[in-house]
Amino acid sequence: MKSKKKRTPFIHFLMLVTVFISLAPITWVFISSFKTYSEINSSALSLPASPSFKNYAAAFKYAPILKYFLNSAVIVGISIFITAAIVSMCAYVTSRFRFKLKPVIIALIAASLLLPAQSVSQPLFSIFTALNIFDTKIGLILVYSAMGIPMSFFVMFSYYMTIPAEIEEAAYIDGAGFFRTFATVVLPLAKPGLATTAILQFINIWNEFYFALILTSGDRARTVPIALNYYMSTFANNYSALFAAVILTVAPTILFFITMQKQVIDSLTSGAVKG
Amino acid sequence: MRSKAIKKLTALLLAGTTAAMAAGCSAKPEDAATDFGGNGGGDGTVTLNVINYHVGTDYAADYYSYLFDSFTKTEEGKNVRFNFEEIPTTDAFNQKIKLLISSGTLPDIVLNGGNNIIEIAARSGKVADLTPYFDADPEWKALFDERSLEFNTVDGKIYGVPVSKEISYVYYNKDLFKKAGITPPETAFETWEEFFDACEKFKAAGITPLGMDTADSGWLSNLWFSALIATQNANGEKWMNTAYPTDYETPEVIGAAKKLQKMLAEYTTADAAGGKYDPMATHFFNGEVAMFPNGPWMIPDFKNTEKAPEGFYDKVGIMLMPKYGMSLVPTPGDMVGASDPTKIKAAVAFLKYETTVENQIKALEMTGLQPVSPQVIVPAELKANDPLMAEVLDIGAKAKTTYGQNQAYWYQNVIDAFSVILPDLAYYNITPEEFCAKLSEAARKN
Numbered sequence: 001m002k003s004k005k006k007r008t009p010f011i012h013f014l015m016l017v018t019v020f021i022s023l024a025p026i027t028w029v030f031i032s033s034f035k036t037y038s039e040i041n042s043s044a045l046s047l048p049a050s051p052s053f054k055n056y057a058a059a060f061k062y063a064p065i066l067k068y069f070l071n072s073a074v075i076v077g078i079s080i081f082i083t084a085a086i087v088s089m090c091a092y093v094t095s096r097f098r099f100k101l102k103p104v105i106i107a108l109i110a111a112s113l114l115l116p117a118q119s120v121s122q123p124l125f126s127i128f129t130a131l132n133i134f135d136t137k138i139g140l141i142l143v144y145s146a147m148g149i150p151m152s153f154f155v156m157f158s159y160y161m162t163i164p165a166e167i168e169e170a171a172y173i174d175g176a177g178f179f180r181t182f183a184t185v186v187l188p189l190a191k192p193g194l195a196t197t198a199i200l201q202f203i204n205i206w207n208e209f210y211f212a213l214i215l216t217s218g219d220r221a222r223t224v225p226i227a228l229n230y231y232m233s234t235f236a237n238n239y240s241a242l243f244a245a246v247i248l249t250v251a252p253t254i255l256f257f258i259t260m261q262k263q264v265i266d267s268l269t270s271g272a273v274k275g
Numbered sequence: 276m277r278s279k280a281i282k283k284l285t286a287l288l289l290a291g292t293t294a295a296m297a298a299g300c301s302a303k304p305e306d307a308a309t310d311f312g313g314n315g316g317g318d319g320t321v322t323l324n325v326i327n328y329h330v331g332t333d334y335a336a337d338y339y340s341y342l343f344d345s346f347t348k349t350e351e352g353k354n355v356r357f358n359f360e361e362i363p364t365t366d367a368f369n370q371k372i373k374l375l376i377s378s379g380t381l382p383d384i385v386l387n388g389g390n391n392i393i394e395i396a397a398r399s400g401k402v403a404d405l406t407p408y409f410d411a412d413p414e415w416k417a418l419f420d421e422r423s424l425e426f427n428t429v430d431g432k433i434y435g436v437p438v439s440k441e442i443s444y445v446y447y448n449k450d451l452f453k454k455a456g457i458t459p460p461e462t463a464f465e466t467w468e469e470f471f472d473a474c475e476k477f478k479a480a481g482i483t484p485l486g487m488d489t490a491d492s493g494w495l496s497n498l499w500f501s502a503l504i505a506t507q508n509a510n511g512e513k514w515m516n517t518a519y520p521t522d523y524e525t526p527e528v529i530g531a532a533k534k535l536q537k538m539l540a541e542y543t544t545a546d547a548a549g550g551k552y553d554p555m556a557t558h559f560f561n562g563e564v565a566m567f568p569n570g571p572w573m574i575p576d577f578k579n580t581e582k583a584p585e586g587f588y589d590k591v592g593i594m595l596m597p598k599y600g601m602s603l604v605p606t607p608g609d610m611v612g613a614s615d616p617t618k619i620k621a622a623v624a625f626l627k628y629e630t631t632v633e634n635q636i637k638a639l640e641m642t643g644l645q646p647v648s649p650q651v652i653v654p655a656e657l658k659a660n661d662p663l664m665a666e667v668l669d670i671g672a673k674a675k676t677t678y679g680q681n682q683a684y685w686y687q688n689v690i691d692a693f694s695v696i697l698p699d700l701a702y703y704n705i706t707p708e709e710f711c712a713k714l715s716e717a718a719r720k721n
Binding site for chain 2: 218226229
């Protein structure tokens, strides 16, 4: 009891540090979005002398950020869904069963992790132009879904290894078939793994710049990272408007998580086996 | 039974939604033309594809918007329409244009994005040889000096139309000179010794003498470094006017690196090592550093009260680098990527319009871009409205040594290496000799 009491302040301190590390960057960007160019460059940590929404107006003036934000939301959402659907099945089979080409498949997926984006840009550009999917959302969705497979595969592969095989055996004994066992027993247990892959995919795709640049040519498929470039240029960066644009594009995601956090946490913690 | 029907219905709905999303995601509106290399329109109009990086906060965004718009109102451009792809920042533009060169799908007008891609583009065979168009219009050709055209020539053929000249020199804060008891030279410090004596006086007066940086390409430090090399002797001048040098271990470059190390360690702000251009420019705007090297595109910022305090413009003076040095680089020009003769003709008409004397003056007025043509006479009214710009135009003629600077003349990986190892030089982690050896090593990888 006594040692528990002693540990509490330390845990609180650790929590405070974690909260600070998580919130400090976005708080700094938020405060800076009300500062002038001169204030940002003179003193990074000062408060704005006369806060105004001028930078937010400038953010809308320079780039179609709302359009790009919606593009990002659609592309990221669908890509995550496709990757999760493919990887959840592929990783399950490769982690649970023995078959002839299993090592080759795993090696091939691992090898694709080593491919730099630039090395595939030229063939991708030519294929996209030939298939008439250049400058379309579906083009980017295909690329991002494929790009996410290797890393997500290994996350899910490791996660399935932690689920005891006895649970599946019990399901088989109870008469469940292969697909039912996977869909109703294994997949619910693997939700935390799926959530991890979804978060990693989200971060990677949301920030991806290179493919969004080379595989698009207009506003209908371009994403947030391209929009943020509108505020940067040689000798003429507009950090004030850039920070305002960052807040405008991040805020909806944060608001979504705050309002939906109960559902998100519930979905991660609920499993097939009830206690 | 009921549950089966619901499942079927759900599956159908899911499939339908997915198909609709796929169709919606890949659908292109009718006006979406990504037709690089097609023919001119049948109704007499010609649509030219252009990738424009002068967008967003770019210093020339307003000028290029004016230029494209006003061209379509001229006799030569009345049947021309532009189909723009916007790519913000020159870095992103250069990445994409290199991909388009290798895939052979260049836009009809290839704007110059700072990097010298003339040779790569010319050797790819994807850009038009403009020599016949220059030969057919001697008046247009006469607008350019030989050096500017030569810079845009590969194997005897002109591929680029130069649109401006890039120059740089030193801005100084008149108030800080007065405060330190130093009389600013009329044109330039006669020697580097005089310049360093002034730096010592600034230090003694509690004023930081120089603006420098190391991040990105280390632009400001590079300007000092280039001047230190070029003004040493004839060998230094020759070296600084050589494209793509591979030997950085010459006595002139090593000597310049020694002085650069001293400048970074003793005469600049504490945040210079690792710092970017913007905070360093703010130091100058705020009257925290006395001398700041840069080009004429910075002049509009002196009047911009978002960046500089009210009245700052009047506090700024201009001088050449010590020993009357000035960086003067012909720029890589705009190219024609079209293959259809009608489109080539229309693209050339635009490039001619871009380089008319009137538009060179307009570019100077709106962006600070220096006229490429020696024939341009700047109107007295413009000089009166912008005395600093007038001073820039006058001081250029007094330069005794002119030279290139690294962004135009060095290999890209050497520019990157320069920026990466500058902090080590500033903190004495490496010697000037080691610094130069590392630059040579990077250059030889090309």
